[in-house]
Amino acid sequence: MTQHNHQTAPTQFVEANGIRFAYRxxxxxxxxxxxxxxxxxxxxxxxxxxxxxxxxxxxxxxLFNNAGVSSSSGEVPTTIGKMGANAVAFxxxxxxxxxxxxxxxxxxxVAQEIALQASALVRRLVLVGTGPRGGEGMxxxxxxxxxxxxxxYDEPDRxxxxxxxxxxxxxxxxxxxxxxxxxxxxxxxxxxxxxKVAPAQIEAISEWGAPREExxxxxxxxxxxxxxxxxxxxxxxxSVNSFILQRHLPDAQLVLYPDANHGSQYQYPKRFVQHxxxxxxxxxxx
Amino acid sequence: MTQHNHQTAPTQFVEANGIRFAYRxxxxxxxxxxxxxxxxxxxxxxxxxxxxxxxxxxxxxxLFNNAGVSSSSGEVPTTIGKMGANAVAFxxxxxxxxxxxxxxxxxxxVAQEIALQASALVRRLVLVGTGPRGGEGMxxxxxxxxxxxxxxYDEPDRxxxxxxxxxxxxxxxxxxxxxxxxxxxxxxxxxxxxxKVAPAQIEAISEWGAPREExxxxxxxxxxxxxxxxxxxxxxxxSVNSFILQRHLPDAQLVLYPDANHGSQYQYPKRFVQHxxxxxxxxxxx
Numbered sequence: 001m002t003q004h005n006h007q008t009a010p011t012q013f014v015e016a017n018g019i020r021f022a023y024r025x026x027x028x029x030x031x032x033x034x035x036x037x038x039x040x041x042x043x044x045x046x047x048x049x050x051x052x053x054x055x056x057x058x059x060x061x062x063l064f065n066n067a068g069v070s071s072s073s074g075e076v077p078t079t080i081g082k083m084g085a086n087a088v089a090f091x092x093x094x095x096x097x098x099x100x101x102x103x104x105x106x107x108x109x110v111a112q113e114i115a116l117q118a119s120a121l122v123r124r125l126v127l128v129g130t131g132p133r134g135g136e137g138m139x140x141x142x143x144x145x146x147x148x149x150x151x152x153y154d155e156p157d158r159x160x161x162x163x164x165x166x167x168x169x170x171x172x173x174x175x176x177x178x179x180x181x182x183x184x185x186x187x188x189x190x191x192x193x194x195x196k197v198a199p200a201q202i203e204a205i206s207e208w209g210a211p212r213e214e215x216x217x218x219x220x221x222x223x224x225x226x227x228x229x230x231x232x233x234x235x236x237x238x239s240v241n242s243f244i245l246q247r248h249l250p251d252a253q254l255v256l257y258p259d260a261n262h263g264s265q266y267q268y269p270k271r272f273v274q275h276x277x278x279x280x281x282x283x284x285x286x
Numbered sequence: 287m288t289q290h291n292h293q294t295a296p297t298q299f300v301e302a303n304g305i306r307f308a309y310r311x312x313x314x315x316x317x318x319x320x321x322x323x324x325x326x327x328x329x330x331x332x333x334x335x336x337x338x339x340x341x342x343x344x345x346x347x348x349l350f351n352n353a354g355v356s357s358s359s360g361e362v363p364t365t366i367g368k369m370g371a372n373a374v375a376f377x378x379x380x381x382x383x384x385x386x387x388x389x390x391x392x393x394x395x396v397a398q399e400i401a402l403q404a405s406a407l408v409r410r411l412v413l414v415g416t417g418p419r420g421g422e423g424m425x426x427x428x429x430x431x432x433x434x435x436x437x438x439y440d441e442p443d444r445x446x447x448x449x450x451x452x453x454x455x456x457x458x459x460x461x462x463x464x465x466x467x468x469x470x471x472x473x474x475x476x477x478x479x480x481x482k483v484a485p486a487q488i489e490a491i492s493e494w495g496a497p498r499e500e501x502x503x504x505x506x507x508x509x510x511x512x513x514x515x516x517x518x519x520x521x522x523x524x525s526v527n528s529f530i531l532q533r534h535l536p537d538a539q540l541v542l543y544p545d546a547n548h549g550s551q552y553q554y555p556k557r558f559v560q561h562x563x564x565x566x567x568x569x570x571x572x
Contacts, residue, residue, distance in 0.1 A: 225544075232532050232540070243529050246518050246542050253557075254518070254542040256532050258511075271539075271568070278560055 003027070005056065006049035007185045009063075011071060016093035017086055022071035022190070023064035023094075027056025032123050034100045034280065035062045035091060037107030037114075039129075040205070041198050043070040043190035046160075048266045049181050054273035058281065062099075064090055066110065069197055070190040076200035080106070080208045084113025091121060100280055102126040105237060105262065106201060109133075109208050115222045125226040126276055129234055129262045131241025132248065133208055134215025140206055144235035157182070164263025166233050171259055171267055178266040216248040226252040227279040229272065231260025253279065289313070291342065292335035293471045295349075297357060302379035303372055308357035308476070309350035309380075313342025318409050320386045320566065321348045321377060323393030323400075325415075326491070327484050329356040329476035332446075334552045335467050340559030344567065345386075350376055352396065355483060356476040362486035366392070366494045370399025377407060386566055388412040391523060391548065392487060395419075395494050401508045411512040412562055415520055415548045417527025418534065419494055420501025426492055430521035443468070450549025452519050457545055457553055464552040502534040512538040513565040515558065517546025539565065 004010070004026035013020050024044055025033075034055060038046060044063040052061050067086045068076035077083055087110055091099055100123050103111025108130025115122045131138055141149065148162045157179050165175035226249050230242040239256060246254035255275055257264040265272040290296070290312035299306050310330055311319075320341060324332060330349040338347050353372045354362035363369055373396055377385055386409050389397025394416025401408045417424055427435065434448045443465050451461035512535050516528040525542060532540035541561050543550040551558040 232538070239533075240529075243526075243542075246544070247525075249544075251544045252518070253544060254540065256529075256540040258532070258535075258537045258539060271564075274564055275561075278557075282557070 006047070006052045011044070011188060011190070014090065014093045016089040017067070017074075019067045019072060019074035019086060019089075021064055021067070021090045021093070023062060023090070025060060025062045027053075027060045028058055029060050031059055032098055032100050032280075033060040033062050033096065034102055034126075035064070035087075037087065037101065037103035037110045038063075038065070038069075039105035039107055040201055041193050043193065045185060045190045046182065048178055048269060049184055050269035051265055051272060054269060055276060058277060059100075062094070065190065066090070068200070070193050076197050076204075078200050078203040078207070080109045080113050080204050081117075083110045083204060084117050087114050088118045088121065091118075097121070098123050100124045100126070102128065102276075103130060104128040104265070105130055106205055109205075112222060115224055116218070119221075119223070122224050124280060125222070125224050126229065126279070127226060127242075127245060128229045128265055129231070129237060130245070131209075131237045132216050132219060132245055134210060134212045135237070135241040135244055137238045138205075138209030138241065139211060140209070141202065142235060142238065148236075160263070163236060164261060164266050166231070166259055166261045168259050171261065174267040178263070216244060219245070219248040220250060223250050225279075227276060228252050228254045229265060229275065230256055231262065231264035231267070232256045232258055233260060234262045234264075236262040292333070292338045297330070297474060297476070300376065300379045302375040303353070303360075305353045305358060305360035305372060305375070307350055307353070307376045307379070309348060309376070311346060311348045313339075313346045314344055315346050317345055318384055318386050318566075319346040319348050319382065320388055320412075321350070321373075323352070323373065323387065323389035323396045324349075324355075325391035325393055326487055327479050328393075329479065331471060331476045332468065334464055334555060335470055336555035337551055337558060340555060341562060344563060348380070348385075351476065352376075354486070356479050362483050362490075364486050364489040364493070366395045366399055366490050367403075369396045369490065370403050373400050374404045374407065377404075383407065384409050386410045386412070388414065388562075389416060390414040390551070391416055392491055395491075398508060401510055402504070405507075405509070408510050410566060411508070411510050412515065412565070413512060413528075413531060414515045414551055415517070415523060416531070417495075417523045418502050418505060418531055420496060420498045421523070421527040421530055423524045424491075424495030424527065425497060426495070427488065428521060428524065434522075446549070449522060450547060450552050452517070452545055452547045454545050457547065460553040464549070502530060505531070505534040506536060509536050511565075513562060514538050514540045515551060515561065516542055517548065517550035517553070518542045518544055519546060520548045520550075522548040
């Protein structure tokens with residue numbers, strides 16, 4: 001059997017909760033698979049093959065579109081809780097009983113919900129460019145995010161140079177390399193998301209980010225080992241929120257990368273793959 | 287030639303700045319050596335062989351006592367700046383022209399001074415359980431540090447169970463393993479420091495930690511790639527100071543470990559050796 005990769009993995013479908021979920025599955029079929037949860041308005045094509053293929057060397061990786069996103073049917077729910085429930089239904093529909101879960105940005109909120117709602121299903125968590133419920137500057141899109149997502153771009157892909165990278169020359173150069181990799185899959189790409197996705201996701205983000213009493217107490221219930229990763233200069237979900245996650249999760253490591261914005265894992269894919277691989281494959285915690 | 291390790295490396299001496307510096311040098315003689323700067327009242331024997339021997343697999347490591355400490359002659363200066371100048375003189379006396387520098391706690395302050403005073407000498411920096419000039423809670427020993435260092439212990443080594451580890455069962459168990467390793471070197475140990483060391487070091491710490499205008503501006507001048515490591519629950523130099531270092535150094539990664547106090551590298555020596563080795567051996571930054 002040919003082992004697929006990010007470019008060649010076919011889009012498959014599985015049904016659960018009345019939704020037809022689109023997914024792709026590839027890598028070394030051994031051990032616990034790693035399920036990826038995508039960012040705001042992103043599809044399976046928005047992952048970086050340097051990251052997905054890098055991590056697929058030692059484990060199976062599973063990309064999917066949650067309900068209502070791109071090639072998956074259904075509607076985007078307006079709460080992260082319901083997105084989490086859909087993700088759990090998707091994972092169970094694949095008859096998996098134990099997974100590692102990676103979530104980026106809003107996908108990191110969903111990853112936390114998966115761990116809260118289906119604790120026994122989750123072995124380890126990787127939370128990238130994300131934050132806790134009621135985190136700092138999370139009640140609405142940050143002013144920087146509003147400006148960046150509100151602007152128009154000659155080429156639409158250039159949006160991601162501003163979302164994921166800092167303004168420094170080095171970071172922007174890394175961003176241009178990322179955009180090339182992100183277009184390497186030439187055939188059978190996902191359709192862009194429809195117009196209903198962004199408003200529903202923004203509503204869910206606002207509900208998740210709204211200030212509340214003792215906002216971080218819920219993190220005590222997430223007992224899985226977690227690796228929290230971000231750029232030190234994230235203007236989309238402020239980096240301090242990664243620090244807050246580390247402080248309040250019972251068993252979390254934090255890694256912050258230099259001169260990096262929201263998509264630090266795309267600026268330093270080698271470092272990121274190394275850190276995540278070491279975390280997912282270590283046998284004991286010492 | 288036999289390759290020495292933490293247990294067997296003889297204490298050697300070199301003279302510079304009118305001081306006879308005691309040092310030990312072992313590991314794989316290849317590439318850039320790593321110079322270790324020790325914490326408050328510590329000697330060469332206070333390093334963990336799991337860390338020093340772990341890092342010595344791929345590079346030469348150099349332990350030393352700065353001026354006035356244990357087997358080194360001279361007086362402990364009352365500023366970190368002068369300690370840095372002595373460290374630079376020591377490194378140059380070994381005829382080294384490029385080193386990596388690791389500093390733990392007050393040793394991390396000295397490491398920053400080495401990079402500031404002799405930039406061309408330093409390739410990369412590893413800053414462990416430390417903070418910036420004028421950091422949070424750094425103007426005096428923290429209340430927790432005053433209590434911990436002020437208490438009396440049945441066995442003096444037990445002090446380090448409280449300085450370096452949290453109160454959790456798991457952390458304390460890791461601490462007891464550390465204490466065994468730390469006594470593995472049975473012969474030719476360093477003498478304990480004399481009574482003048484603690485007061486002079488405290489004076490230097492207070493000068494370094496005192497609040498000032500724009501305290502973190504100086505960090506812009508430290509352009510070397512840096513790896514900042516700490517426990518997420520450091521009560522000796524609060525963990526937020528590691529976050530501040532990452533934010534203000536031009537090219538720094540941050541790693542925080544879970545359920546870990548000041549000596550997180552002794553709680554997770556395997557993780558720490560892996561993170562530091564990866565950082566010191568990576569060829570480009572991606």
